[in-house]
Amino acid sequence: MGKKKALTGALLATAMLTAAGCGGGGAPSGETAAAPSSPGDVSGEIKVLTHRTDLVQDGTMDRYAAEFNKTHPKVKVTFEALTDYEGEVRIRMNTEDYGDVLMIPGAVAKNDYPKFFAPLGTSEELGAKYRFSDKTDVGGKVYGIAQFGTANGFLYNKAVWRKAGVTDWPTTPQEFLADLRAIEAKTDAVPYYTNFKDGWPLTAWSNSIGSVTCDAKANDRLAGPVSPWKEGSELHVIDSLLHDVVKGGLSEKDPGTTNWEASKGMIAKGQVATMHLGSWAITQMRDAARKAGTDPAEIGFMPFPVQKDGKFCATAVSDYQQAVNAHSAHKSAARAWIDWFTEKSGYSAKEGAISAVKAAAMPDTLEDFGDNDVKLVERSEAETGKVNAIDNAAEIGLAKPDYRRQLVDIARGAQKGDLRGFFADLDKRWDEAAKTAGS
Numbered sequence: 001m002g003k004k005k006a007l008t009g010a011l012l013a014t015a016m017l018t019a020a021g022c023g024g025g026g027a028p029s030g031e032t033a034a035a036p037s038s039p040g041d042v043s044g045e046i047k048v049l050t051h052r053t054d055l056v057q058d059g060t061m062d063r064y065a066a067e068f069n070k071t072h073p074k075v076k077v078t079f080e081a082l083t084d085y086e087g088e089v090r091i092r093m094n095t096e097d098y099g100d101v102l103m104i105p106g107a108v109a110k111n112d113y114p115k116f117f118a119p120l121g122t123s124e125e126l127g128a129k130y131r132f133s134d135k136t137d138v139g140g141k142v143y144g145i146a147q148f149g150t151a152n153g154f155l156y157n158k159a160v161w162r163k164a165g166v167t168d169w170p171t172t173p174q175e176f177l178a179d180l181r182a183i184e185a186k187t188d189a190v191p192y193y194t195n196f197k198d199g200w201p202l203t204a205w206s207n208s209i210g211s212v213t214c215d216a217k218a219n220d221r222l223a224g225p226v227s228p229w230k231e232g233s234e235l236h237v238i239d240s241l242l243h244d245v246v247k248g249g250l251s252e253k254d255p256g257t258t259n260w261e262a263s264k265g266m267i268a269k270g271q272v273a274t275m276h277l278g279s280w281a282i283t284q285m286r287d288a289a290r291k292a293g294t295d296p297a298e299i300g301f302m303p304f305p306v307q308k309d310g311k312f313c314a315t316a317v318s319d320y321q322q323a324v325n326a327h328s329a330h331k332s333a334a335r336a337w338i339d340w341f342t343e344k345s346g347y348s349a350k351e352g353a354i355s356a357v358k359a360a361a362m363p364d365t366l367e368d369f370g371d372n373d374v375k376l377v378e379r380s381e382a383e384t385g386k387v388n389a390i391d392n393a394a395e396i397g398l399a400k401p402d403y404r405r406q407l408v409d410i411a412r413g414a415q416k417g418d419l420r421g422f423f424a425d426l427d428k429r430w431d432e433a434a435k436t437a438g439s
Contacts (some may be wrong), residue, residue: 005285033118033324043074044330051085070322096327126164132318135381144321149354150278196255199401214313218381225431229423246411264288393433
């Protein structure tokens with residue numbers, strides 16, 4: 001199990017270099033990590049870096065490897081689980097030693113993928129088979145295949161919402177806030193839990209870009225001086241809702257004491273009513289309910305509280321993308337693992353997630369979405385490279401927790417400022433950065 005490391009001194013400098021796109025070691029050859037023609041012939045020992053410390057510790061990943069070896073007997077797979085996955089992998093990527101297979105860290109700019117990862121095939125070839133392939137498409141080549149996809153919305157405890165007298169999903173942000181106020185008044189539950197301290201759950205709010213307007217290209221439209229937080233925009237609606245929840249006293253009293261692992265049991269037991277997360281979290285919350293002796297069926301999932309033409313929409317976005325280290329000595333074996341894990345392991349179904357394989361069925365966890373005719377919008381990533389460049393130059397961090405932590409602090413009065421001024425500052429920084437970055 002990896003340990004979190006404080007990024008101080010030399011480590012901080014190293015991390016900053018990586019974030020800027022400087023890699024260590026020799027230049028990658030650009031050689032494609034091609035799938036082996038015969039599974040029984042490919043050989044080699046590969047290391048898979050993973051953020052799923054739980055699945056390594058309980059032996060689940062070893063069981064997957066044993067199944068893989070039934071068709072790929074000459075490949076030895078080992079796993080290294082990292083608790084601070086993003087931080088540690090960023091540092092390692094200044095060398096050539098960052099595993100053979102790894103999940104692409106969010107801090108690596110899309111345009112830098114060819115510096116670190118081996119191409120897996122053409123966009124045309126892989127796009128026909130897999131969802132979300134455009135997320136790692138650089139210059140017509142794909143550098144990562146999604147572990148799975150996730151729909152975005154709110155995890156909620158149905159029993160708590162019913163106790164508050166709410167049985168229908170809210171259709172507007174105002175209805176959502178009114179429902180949380182009813183929960184506060186009629187139950188003992190915390191209406192909304194921010195997971196402020198761990199931070200990364202706050203980034204899930206960005207994954208709802210596209211849900212408000214039901215527009216698959218909503219994220220692509222950020223690639224310019226477009227004032228993303230202007231009145232009526234996706235981010236204005238999304239971040240205003242988070243602000244208003246906190247400002248209305250509808251979240252936990254002390255955000256600095258939140259705990260991700262503890263939150264699973266809290267929502268399972270009805271101590272917390274609602275959290276914004278991806279649908280990947282449904283199975284974890286239902287597992288927590290079983291452990292707590294409560295009914296897993298009471299863990300529900302609702303779309304963002306906005307409708308277009310009388311229907312809800314929810315973005316479907318890629319989870320971590322599996323990539324092959326450009327410096328790996330066993331690229332074919334690494335690719336064999338990725339293909340098997342994506343197509344044959346059953347991992348996405350077990351996690352209750354959307355398979356990256358287009359031909360696969362939707363998961364049971366999204367049954368409520370199907371029953372209520374929620375439209376899933378597979379978000380385009382065609383302009384993600386430009387959006388990332390602007391975001392980095394503006395030092396905002398759509399995929400990082402810091403600016404939403406600041407938003408929460410303003411909302412609860414722990415930091416000076418107001419929402420209008422906060423949005424105006426973000427728009428100014430974004431538009432100025434767009435004039436030079438991402439072009």
